[in-house]
Amino acid sequence: MSAASEAIAxxxxxxxxxxxxxxxxxxxxxLHRHFPSRWSLMEAVFAERIGCLFDRATELGAAPDALDGLTTWLREVAVYSTTTRGLAASLLNAPAEESETCQSHLVAAGEPLRRRAVDAGAVRRDVTTADLLTLVNAISLAAQQSGPQEAERLVTMALEGVLARSG
Structure with a gap:
């Protein structure tokens, strides 16, 4: 795992x-006996980082403002993905046949935050957690050269499109 982590970094x-x-x-x-695909190796390398994001989503589930909890978590996912080489590409490109993906773990982590924000009327009902993560990871991939601050800025700007509009 150490050799894989270094090479992927x-x-x-x-x-x-x-x-x-x-x-x-x-x-x-x-290597192939332990990790039958590139994606299974990537997931093993990123498992700890994904676990931290899962824990953070749980913490933010208790935030007083549902939208703030969701948007804070999405910005943190963007920063993590931007600063962790290969993570955004892995999340965006994992083959569908991979059953235990980083993406599915992040969807499970973010779903309670999204649902709470929808229930509060802050996010459109047709927006899924997978949609939000695809958006965030695409931004992370695009911002890898410019850095995490740019990723945060772009995520904040993009999220304006998922907010519920009154009237």
């Missing part, structure tokens, strides 16, 4: 699996 989601295996002192077959 340096080279992003397209890090060479063969180079990771060599760096770990194992053969490619051993």
């Amino acid at each position: 340096r080279d992003g989601a397209e890090a060479s699996l063969e180079a990771i295996a060599r760096s770990a002192g194992v053969g490619s077959a051993t």
Whole structure:
């Protein structure tokens, strides 16, 4: 895992699996036995970071303002994804057949926040958590060169489109 984490931090989601295996002192077959796909390896590398975002969503579920809790969490997801090379690409491009994806964990984490904001009348009912995460991760990918502050700014601006409008 250490070799994979280093390679992904340096080279992003397209890090060479063969180079990771060599760096770990194992053969490619051993790597593939433990991680049958690139995405399963990426998920293992990102599991801790995704766990932190899950915990943060739980904390923000108790925020006094439902919309503030949701938007704070989405901005934090954007910052995490922007500063963690390969995470945004992994979240946006994971194959559908991967059953335990980082994306599904984040959807589960964010759904109570989204539902609470919808119930408060702050977010449109037709907006899904997956929609919000796709938006945030696309922004994160676009902002990787300009940094987390730009990602936060763009997320804040984009979220104006998901707010419920009166009348």
